[in-house]
Amino acid sequence: MNTLKNNFSINKIIKVKNKKGSIFKIINNNDSNFDKFGELYISEIFKNKIKAWKYHLKNDLNIYVIEGKIKFVFAHKYRNKYIFNEIIIHKKSNKLIHIPKKIWFGFMGMNSLNKILSLSNNIFTENEIKRKNLNSIKYNWIKK
Numbered sequence: 001m002n003t004l005k006n007n008f009s010i011n012k013i014i015k016v017k018n019k020k021g022s023i024f025k026i027i028n029n030n031d032s033n034f035d036k037f038g039e040l041y042i043s044e045i046f047k048n049k050i051k052a053w054k055y056h057l058k059n060d061l062n063i064y065v066i067e068g069k070i071k072f073v074f075a076h077k078y079r080n081k082y083i084f085n086e087i088i089i090h091k092k093s094n095k096l097i098h099i100p101k102k103i104w105f106g107f108m109g110m111n112s113l114n115k116i117l118s119l120s121n122n123i124f125t126e127n128e129i130k131r132k133n134l135n136s137i138k139y140n141w142i143k144k
Contacts, residue, residue, distance in 0.1 A: 008074055008103070009033065010087065013064070013094040026064050026096055027119065033062050033098040038122035045070065045109035045116075050141055052106020053132040059120045061099040065089045068114030072097060075104040075137050082137055104132070108141050 011033065014025040027034055038059065045051055053075065063072075069090035075082045088110070089095055099105055107116075122128065 008085065008100070009098040011096045011098065013096055015094055024094065026117070027062055033060075033096070035060055035121040038120040039124060040117070040119050042066070043116050043118060045107065045114045047109050047112050047114075048142070050106060050108045050134060052108075052134055052139075053104050053137050054106060055104050055130040055132075056099075056101045056128060057130065058101055058128050059122045059124065060101055061097075062119040063097045063099065064095075064117045065091055065093065066115045066117050067091055068109060068111035070114050070116065071108045071110055071141070073106050073108075073139060073141070074099075075106075075139065082139070084139055104137065106134075 011031075016023040016025065043051075052073065069088060071086060071088045074085040076085075077083075082104075087097070089097065090110075
């Protein structure tokens with residue numbers, strides 16, 4: 001497991017090869033990232049579209065890219081300015097991103113169609129999430 005700042009973690013997925021088709025073991029209830037099951041959903045994001053900024057008050061997320069390529073950006077405030085961590089994950093990366101509660105984050109689609117599988121430890125409610133306008137945290141999403 002590789003740990004980033006603020007308790008983000010990126011874990012390699014176990015791929016079990018099979019002549020008829022591989023099996024990808026994403027998470028189980030013994031993993032340190034797994035708290036409890038809340039809900040599981042798929043989110044689509046189109047090329048160069050951005051879903052940001054989100055801040056979960058109670059939910060921890062485990063996210064797996066199932067199609068395409070996605071840039072994830074995490075923002076944390078330090079001395080009145082934001083510091084960013086970013087990672088690009090694609091379908092063949094076979095990595096699971098753990099995003100703990102109380103972290104600002106967003107993501108951008110990099111292929112024509114991108115999908116993530118997201119496991120939350122609680123059922124989503126609007127009262128559980130804070131949102132900011134995209135421009136309220138200054139970040140250059142399209143930088144080379």
